[in-house]
Amino acid sequence: MIELEKLNCTFFPGTPNAKTVIRDLDLTVAAGEFVTIIGSNGAGKTTLFNLIAGSLMPTAGRVRIDAADVTAQPEYKRARTIGRIFQDPLAGTASNMTLEDNMMITCRKGFKWPVISLNRRMRAYFREQLVDLKMGLESRMKENVSTLSGGQRQALTLLMMVLSRPAIALLDEHTAALDPRNAAIVMDLTRRFVDEHRLTTLMITHNMNHAIAFGSRLLMMDAGDVVIDVSGKEKQRLSVSRLLEMFADVRHKAFESDAVLLSGAVRG
Template sequence: MPDKNIVMIQLKNINKTFNPETPSEKQVIKDICLDVKKGDFITVIGSNGAGKSTLFNLISGNIMPSSGKILLGGEDVTKQPEYKRASRIGRIFQDPLAGTASNMTIEDNMMITFKKGFKWPLISLNRKMKNLFKEEIRQLDMELEKRMQENVSSLSGGQRQALTLLMTVLSNPDILLLDEHTAALDPRNAAIVMELTRKFIQEKHLTTLMVTHNMTHAIEFGNRLVMMDGGEIIIDIREEEKAKLTVKRLIEMFGEIRKKEFENDEVLLA
């Protein structure tokens, strides 16, 4: 079990302003403070423009904050570029095509994962590795173990996203960022990928942040829920309180805090 006293992510008074000191200046993240402990599974929800993806871009190093500090595992990485943080962070995007190489086989894609330099030695694609890959991919329950030498381009969106999830987990990241990773999938495949997500996070005790537009998913999954609005964290609910939460109550809480109705149809209808 993970040591819940270890803080994996610390955001200290993070601000992000695009195009500063110009007519198009826009502050998208406003003085955010957030501690994420080892083993936390935090769902992040909010309307379009709330700052969710920008928050992930800041954590991953894709963009730098205008002010504030970012610490990963206690190390100050505020100015550290994305490629240096990549060994610690696994990130899955909404687009099922983004996480795999279309013109390569399933087993070659998995081989890339094992050579990423996370916590694996340099290895070759021998029979032992091929058998290991088959055993790992069998967990997806999609019969992809029978298609290991097919190009990934032949897979459906749901199969590719499930493969991306497995590959990301196998790379042993310290932190998993799920950026609306089921939003582009049909309901059946989205449900499959979400159950695989739950399974892998529980088995590997992964420290996870998951952006979702689906309020039901935000409540059902994880041990903590964060709601963003206007670049700020306005709600942070944990453990037992989260377990009692309903979609109706979450919308009411938004109204009580912001003094306005929650009007994002994409979230409400997800």
């Protein structure tokens, strides 16, 4: 379970350039929940992931994971329970190492696996996992990851994340750089892995169809806060056009409140 309480993130606090990008954000995500997150550029989605993962410390508020307060815990400690995938397929793997070495490193992550070497048993296990990806990667285990296409690489990154046995997956537009066919393959894998391993998953996407089709709950972020939170039947009934309407509505209200603030400032 992830609990965020009155979370705030201000860059350059106390200076004239102070910029608050996460604002009094409260959010609880139950264990095993699959949440999709949408919102315009700069809404604060990646910053939210940085705060959950510990890559950034909040200026105020608390982050709890499974009831433990991890607000001050460094990123490397949280990495034992949190797997993260980025938009850039190059970000999740070591290019100049072989597929099997990459997979071995992941298995050792957090020392949750006994520290064993890359032996015949491990190779057989990796081969089995790669066969399951259905991308023919099982015959390329001794090739460097740099020889893979973006889609193949992102599928491998997803598999490696699962091998590290995280409880939480943070997926940040992880199919945005892929062509539609590869994006579909990686999304199918995502669904399968989330289900099989009961991962608590937050997935940022700009693809409205993905946001609707995947997960059991959908959040929309705007100006550093969650402005729409739908789940269950309400989410199942969503359509892209309805979502776009809701988005326009949120933007309109934000514009109106800015206008009120501005007119107040002008008047007085």
